[in-house]
Amino acid sequence: MTLEGVELSGGRAGALPLAGSPLFVSTDVDEARVRVAEVYCDHRLDPMGRGRFAARHNRLSGRDLSVNVMTYTAKTMITPGALREFYLFQYPLTGHASISNGANRHEIGGGRSGVVNPDEDTCMIWGEGCAQLMIQVRREALQGMARSHFGLPEGQTLRFFGANDMRAGEGKAFLGLLNYAVSGEGLLGKGGLMGQQLETMLMVGLLQTQRHNRSDHVQEAGGPLPRAVRLAEDYMKAHLTETITLEGLAREVGVSERALQAAFRAGRGRSPMTVLRDLRLERAWQDLSHPGPGTSVTDVAMQLGFFHLGRFSEHYRRKFGCTPSETLRGAGRL
Structure with a gap:
């Protein structure tokens, strides 16, 4: 089963991800409402139509x-x-849902996700057989991540809007990370470095893939990235261990250096080289958290073009909240 392929059959009890972490199963509306309220917030729960009601909730809890x-x-x-205390990311694995969150109204499903803001009145209608993957994240934690990664000013509220296409690019990559999170049941709840890093990556992934008021670019709802950005990022991902320069990248994409920089500023809010650095840091995290015999921080850094180990460690710590050595130690290979 993969989240990207949406290979889930709604209604089959054993088909839901996180089957090893069940919270409850119920055919009673009042019981389902109470059990959900215990981990989210109080709410009304009103079945519509004549379909038989049954609810199932699997849950894996971390720190934030x-x-x-x-x-x-x-x-x-x-x-x-x-919702008050938390943001709620929603991604239907099957079916569709209509979301009304203050003035923010959108449909999710069919590869599209959305985030519910905590300070607006919310009403949701889940279609029959809708199964959703959701991330509940503490308001203060996500806003803190937005301040450190997206320059959210103190006192300003992080606000998401619209639906987001998750079928390609960073959206698809984020679903891959979520697939890892749900397949590694128990990792989030153990409180170790690996779990903390995974939480950080999930929060950063939300901020990178879901449109909000601190996104550093303006696009039409669901609009694609500039073609030059997509081509450049595909090339970067395929050649992360090779030398990549701005001049060479522009030549591969077929545009001028200035045009490539402008496309990245419009599409990502960052320079091409900053995006490349972040992609290499993410690869470093993967290599260090899934090490083989003889894996070392120095070798991983050098293979990815980080020749100044102190600077590599600082960039890594800012992105993931720990040092490369701590990641490797948490994987049991240091």
Whole structure:
């Protein structure tokens, strides 16, 4: 089963991800509402139509966020008002849902996701058989991540809007990370370095793939990235261990250096070389958290073009909240 391929069959109890971390199963509406309210917030739960009602909720909890998989067999209206203490990322694995979150109204499903803001009245209608993968993340934690990674000013509220296409590019990569999170059941709840790093990556992934008021670029809802950016990023990912210069990258893409820089500023809010550095840091995290015999921080850094180990360690710590050595130690190979 993969999240990217949406190979989930709604209604089959064993088909839901996180089957090893069940929270509850119920065919009673009142019981389902109470059990969900215990981990989210109080709300109204109103089945619609004549379909048989059943609810299932699997949940894996960490320090600042939890990963959840939920399904309602019947078409269901959920009215929590304002969530207050947390943001809620929603990605339907099957079916569709309509979300009303203050003035932010959108449809999710069919490869599209969305985030519910905590300070606006919310009403959701899940279609019959809708099964959703959700990340519940503490408001303060995500806003802190937005301040450190996206320059969110003190006192300003992080606000998401619209639906986001997750079928390609960074969206697809983020689903791959989520697939890892749900396949490694228990990692988030153990409180170790690996779990903390995974939480950090999930929060950064939310900020990079879901549109919000601190995104450093303006696109039409669901609009694609500039072609030059997509081509350049594809080339970067395929050649992370090779020498890549701005001049060479522009030549590979077929545009001038100035045009490539402008495309990245418009599409990513960052320079091409900054994006390349972040891609290499993410590869370093993968290599260090899944080491082979003889894996070392120095070798990983050098292979990815980080020849100044002190600077590599500082960039890594800022991105993941720990040092490369701590990642390797947490994987048991240091």
